[in-house]
Amino acid sequence: MDILDKIKAYKLEDVAARKAELPLSDIEARAAQAPAPRGFADRLTEAAREGYGLIAEIKKASPSKGLIRADFDPPALARAYEEGGAACLSVLTDGPSFQGADEYLVQAREASSLPVLRKDFLYDPWQVAESRALGADCILIIMASVSDAQARELEDAATRWGMDALIEVHDRAELDRAAGLNSKMIGINNRNLQTFETSLDVTRMLAKHVPVDRMIVAESGLSTPADLAEIARYGARSFLIGESLMRHEDVTAATRAILANPLTAPGGA
Numbered sequence: 466m467d468i469l470d471k472i473k474a475y476k477l478e479d480v481a482a483r484k485a486e487l488p489l490s491d492i493e494a495r496a497a498q499a500p501a502p503r504g505f506a507d508r509l510t511e512a513a514r515e516g517y518g519l520i521a522e523i524k525k526a527s528p529s530k531g532l533i534r535a536d537f538d539p540p541a542l543a544r545a546y547e548e549g550g551a552a553c554l555s556v557l558t559d560g561p562s563f564q565g566a567d568e569y570l571v572q573a574r575e576a577s578s579l580p581v582l583r584k585d586f587l588y589d590p591w592q593v594a595e596s597r598a599l600g601a602d603c604i605l606i607i608m609a610s611v612s613d614a615q616a617r618e619l620e621d622a623a624t625r626w627g628m629d630a631l632i633e634v635h636d637r638a639e640l641d642r643a644a645g646l647n648s649k650m651i652g653i654n655n656r657n658l659q660t661f662e663t664s665l666d667v668t669r670m671l672a673k674h675v676p677v678d679r680m681i682v683a684e685s686g687l688s689t690p691a692d693l694a695e696i697a698r699y700g701a702r703s704f705l706i707g708e709s710l711m712r713h714e715d716v717t718a719a720t721r722a723i724l725a726n727p728l729t730a731p732g733g734a
């Protein structure tokens with residue numbers, strides 16, 4: 466059983482328990498009261514047109530690295546990322562593997578004007594409504610962890626709630642399945658979630674197969690302006706970065722530094 470299977474097993478139990486406490490109609494009522502969605506894909510596209518589109522991640526710990534940032538203050542981090550030039554935020558809400566919390570998303574969104582991705586493992590439309598109730602503007606769909614039917618169901622639910630979906634892939638088969646969905650954003654995860662091996666070669670190999678009407682978001686293992694410039698050569702102008710920014714004491718300065726001198730290339734987003 467790899468980490469993704471383990472996460473899926475406890476997540477399904479957790480969702481069943483949450484649903485028992487709060488039926489779909491109740492969580493939908495909460496979602497309907499949430500602040501209006503901030504256009505996540507639109508904001509990212511706009512930033513990528515002018516330079517790079519950065520989704521900056523609020524990440525305390527991970528299965529591959531353990532504790533990443535002890536001094537962890539989600540509202541302060543959200544403000545620091547915004548000041549540094551991030552286009553969007555990603556907030557890990559999973560507790561057992563990432564030391565995340567739903568509350569971190571609420572706090573980060575309230576502290577900034579940026580659209581927010583709920584970075585979690587979703588299997589059920591109930592969780593999509595829950596994400597909206599928390600204020601999320603975008604959800605993540607990990608193709609390695611869901612069937613085509615589940616992916617479609619999650620994407621449809623996100624659309625109904627006015628949210629965007631980032632569709633994450635790691636290999637060609639997942640990319641081909643993702644292309645059958647409607648979402649504009651395709652996240653190419655450089656990290657193999659079975660082995661944790663991380664290589665920018667994954668984006669290099671897959672980017673050329675992404676349909677031209679989709680936006681590539683390169684994810685994981687990015688830590689220098691040179692990494693971004695290299696990936697930009699493969700056609701990706703948007704990036705999801707967590708650990709390398711979280712390890713800097715001055716997150717604003719680190720965000721500014723990684724976004725400096727974007728590779729000027731035709732093609733925009």
Ligand SMILES: O=C(O)c1ccccc1NCC(=O)[C@H](O)[C@H](O)COP(=O)(O)O
Pocket residue numbers: 468522524527528529530654658661684685686687705706707708709
């Ligand atoms: O980060 C992990 O170890 C991990 C393990 C299992 C499933 C997901 C995992 N990470 C989630 C992410 O996708 C990353 O947090 C995100 O792409 C940012 O990556 P990085 O910049 O390398 O922190």
